[in-house]
Amino acid sequence: MNLTLQIWRQNKPDINNNGNYQNGEGKMTEYKVADISPDMSFLEMLDELNEDLLKKGDDPVAFDHDCREGICGMCSLYINGQPHGPESGTTACQLHMRSFKDGDTIYIEPWRAKAFPVVKDLVVNRSSFDRIMQAGGYVSVNTGVTVDANEIPVAKTIADEAFNMAACIGCGACVAACKNASAMLFVSAKVSQLSLLPQGKAERKKRVERMVAQMDEEGFGACTNTGACSAECPKDIPLSSIARMNREYFEAKITSNNV
Amino acid sequence: MSSTTQKIAKDKKGWFVDMMTSTIGRKVLMALTGIFLCLFLIIHLIGNLQLLKNDGGTAFNEYAHFMGSNPLIQTVSILNFTFIILHIVYSIILTRMNMQARPRKYAYSKPAANSNWRSRKMMALGSIILIFLIVHLVYFWGKMKLTHYGLVEEGVLVKKFGTTDQLHLYDLVNAAFSDIIMVVLYVVSMIALAFHLSHGFQSAFQTFGLNHVKYTPLIKTVGYAFAILIPLGYALIPIIMFATK
Numbered sequence: 001m002n003l004t005l006q007i008w009r010q011n012k013p014d015i016n017n018n019g020n021y022q023n024g025e026g027k028m029t030e031y032k033v034a035d036i037s038p039d040m041s042f043l044e045m046l047d048e049l050n051e052d053l054l055k056k057g058d059d060p061v062a063f064d065h066d067c068r069e070g071i072c073g074m075c076s077l078y079i080n081g082q083p084h085g086p087e088s089g090t091t092a093c094q095l096h097m098r099s100f101k102d103g104d105t106i107y108i109e110p111w112r113a114k115a116f117p118v119v120k121d122l123v124v125n126r127s128s129f130d131r132i133m134q135a136g137g138y139v140s141v142n143t144g145v146t147v148d149a150n151e152i153p154v155a156k157t158i159a160d161e162a163f164n165m166a167a168c169i170g171c172g173a174c175v176a177a178c179k180n181a182s183a184m185l186f187v188s189a190k191v192s193q194l195s196l197l198p199q200g201k202a203e204r205k206k207r208v209e210r211m212v213a214q215m216d217e218e219g220f221g222a223c224t225n226t227g228a229c230s231a232e233c234p235k236d237i238p239l240s241s242i243a244r245m246n247r248e249y250f251e252a253k254i255t256s257n258n259v
Numbered sequence: 260m261s262s263t264t265q266k267i268a269k270d271k272k273g274w275f276v277d278m279m280t281s282t283i284g285r286k287v288l289m290a291l292t293g294i295f296l297c298l299f300l301i302i303h304l305i306g307n308l309q310l311l312k313n314d315g316g317t318a319f320n321e322y323a324h325f326m327g328s329n330p331l332i333q334t335v336s337i338l339n340f341t342f343i344i345l346h347i348v349y350s351i352i353l354t355r356m357n358m359q360a361r362p363r364k365y366a367y368s369k370p371a372a373n374s375n376w377r378s379r380k381m382m383a384l385g386s387i388i389l390i391f392l393i394v395h396l397v398y399f400w401g402k403m404k405l406t407h408y409g410l411v412e413e414g415v416l417v418k419k420f421g422t423t424d425q426l427h428l429y430d431l432v433n434a435a436f437s438d439i440i441m442v443v444l445y446v447v448s449m450i451a452l453a454f455h456l457s458h459g460f461q462s463a464f465q466t467f468g469l470n471h472v473k474y475t476p477l478i479k480t481v482g483y484a485f486a487i488l489i490p491l492g493y494a495l496i497p498i499i500m501f502a503t504k
């Protein structure tokens with residue numbers, strides 16, 4: 001396959017020297033790649049392009065990746081107008097070139113959100129997600145002897161639901177897809193995963209209060225229930241998860257002891 | 260790292276204000292006011308349907324008189340105005356916030372692949388409704404109030420109603436709906452309202468946290484029915500009055 005690529009190139013980061021957000025200079029740049037096998041993954045295709053660029057002495061395209069098997073959440077490419085590309089339920093690293101046709105033009109951009117400032121080219125800083133997790137995305141476990149695995153009974157249905165929520169890999173495709181750059185799908189998955197389980201009950205109220213406050217602090221937008229997040233989520237986190245977070249949030253705000 | 264990206268959220272103004280100024284709190288306010296406006300739409304439509312009674316406007320005028328003088332209705336109407344204003348103010352606050360959350364747009368984006376346009380164009384649809392509301396209020400409500408207090412003397416308005424000096428609102432409406440421009444504005448706005456509600460109705464329940472395998476399909480069906488029937492009812496009135504004038 002021979003393809004034309006339109007790739008976002010940006011050298012200066014979106015965070016200026018004063019630590020404030022400011023759109024860094026960048027532009028869509030055209031590249032050609034030839035002899036791409038349909039069996040290649042999307043990231044391998046980018047590797048090929050970078051080999052070519054290196055051979056020519058040009059700056060290779062920076063992009064995030066790690067596991068390349070859909071479990072780490074590092075890959076973050078907005079491909080042809082959709083996060084993680086055209087296939088549903090997959091990450092960019094699981095996308096194969098057979099999803100494209102010979103002669104296609106492919107647009108590749110980074111996630112675009114104020115809370116995900118571009119570091120370089122297609123790499124964005126998602127530490128806003130880390131800070132949301134630090135704010136409340138944990139359970140307190142006392143140290144000491146290892147507790148028996150089945151000491152706390154968990155109903156199968158609850159365990160399954162918590163597991164579905166825990167499937168979120170924190171990639172940020174929900175933010176990238178949302179017209180408001182809202183992080184509610186991510187935050188709701190994390191709130192759900194922990195609040196559903198008995199181990200998460202101790203911090204249940206404080207958790208949702210603090211995680212939502214941190215989410216707002218980071219400058220993510222508000223939800224307008226368009227459903228784009230869930231449609232693009234590689235782990236198919238459902239919209240009902242956001243409804244659960246809204247319930248949890250109001251219940252916590254109204255009944256917790258945090259004035 | 261940098262100062263802006265290291266902010267840790269703290270409680271600022273007490274739990275209630277924090278709750279209501281959070282993204283979720285603001286959203287719930289949108290949804291609450293939106294659902295209240297839906298209830299108002301039903302009541303208002305029942306009144307408007309009196310216009311179609313073939314009695315020269317007696318039923319409608321009586322209804323208008325009742326609405327304009329009943330203290331309970333007057334209280335609800337103040338609430339209603341407050342809610343419309345809140346809904347509009349919050350729509351502006353949220354839309355601005357949401358636009359700021361993405362300072363650079365995508366060069367190439369396919370939003371239709373993951374969401375329907377109604378849900379993305381709530382502000383545009385709302386703005387059409389707002390223009391309509393202003394025209395509507397200036398034309399009907401404003402004139403009604405002014406004549407009520409004897410401030411405007413237009414031939415059509417000061418007809419006697421019963422024994423008291425009530426205005427003849429029916430004539431005012433009738434005059435408006437013989438103007439094709441008014442009829443078109445009305446119908447276009449009702450189409451916008453239909454789309455606004457086709458997303459908004461079910462969306463409000465999701466915002467309240469009501470998403471359930473048993474009830475959500477029902478809520479969606481009721482929402483679509485509401486979004487079609489109510490605006491259709493409103494739109495038919497000027498069309499019928501124009502056609503049979």
Ligand code: HEM
Nearest residue numbers: 224290293294296297350381382385386389459462463466
């Ligand atoms: C009778 C008139 C109206 C009714 C019945 C109505 C109803 C609703 C409902 C039920 C929602 C859904 C709330 C949610 O998603 O939780 C909504 C959302 C919205 N409305 Fe209205 N609305 C009306 C007029 C307006 C006007 C005049 C504007 C703007 C000028 C407006 C702007 C919006 C916006 C921007 C949203 C989306 C907000 C969000 O999802 O965060 N609406 N409306």
Ligand code: SF4
Nearest residue numbers: 168169171172174233
């Ligand atoms: S909810 Fe889905 S799209 Fe959002 S971060 Fe988690 S896995 Fe990625």
Ligand code: FES
Nearest residue numbers: 068072073075093
């Ligand atoms: S590289 Fe790990 S999910 Fe794509």
